[in-house]
Amino acid sequence: MLDKIDKILKTNKYLSLFVVVFFSIFIIVEYRQEGQIPLAFLGVLLMFLPKTLHLFNNDLKNNKSFSLFSKTFDYAGKGIIILFAIQVIYKLCKLNGYL
Numbered sequence: 657m658l659d660k661i662d663k664i665l666k667t668n669k670y671l672s673l674f675v676v677v678f679f680s681i682f683i684i685v686e687y688r689q690e691g692q693i694p695l696a697f698l699g700v701l702l703m704f705l706p707k708t709l710h711l712f713n714n715d716l717k718n719n720k721s722f723s724l725f726s727k728t729f730d731y732a733g734k735g736i737i738i739l740f741a742i743q744v745i746y747k748l749c750k751l752n753g754y755l
Contacts, residue, residue, distance in 0.1 A: 672708040676701060698747070702740050709733035 679701040713733075 672704050672711060675704045676708050679704070698740060698744050702737070702744065705740070706733060706737060709736075 683698065683701065709732075
């Protein structure tokens with residue numbers, strides 16, 4: 657059963673995109689309401705974001721007219737991963753009382 661779920665998540669780029677968009681909206685809404693953002697949601701988003709960008713990036717590399725989007729996704733993906741990693745480190749430091 658877990659193998660089937662893992663196979664679906666690895667191959668279905670639209671499901672990965674849905675999960676990324678859903679958790680992004682959830683985190684934005686929680687942040688706007690000045691609530692605490694659970695680190696688990698940031699972790700799930702951090703796990704799915706590179707996979708989603710990778711799945712769409714492979715499709716765009718095969719299409720010559722979208723080579724600019726391919727480069728944009730590559731740099732944006734790296735930037736977003738670094739941004740979320742910094743936010744997770746900030747949250748952990750804040751929780752532990754370092755900030």
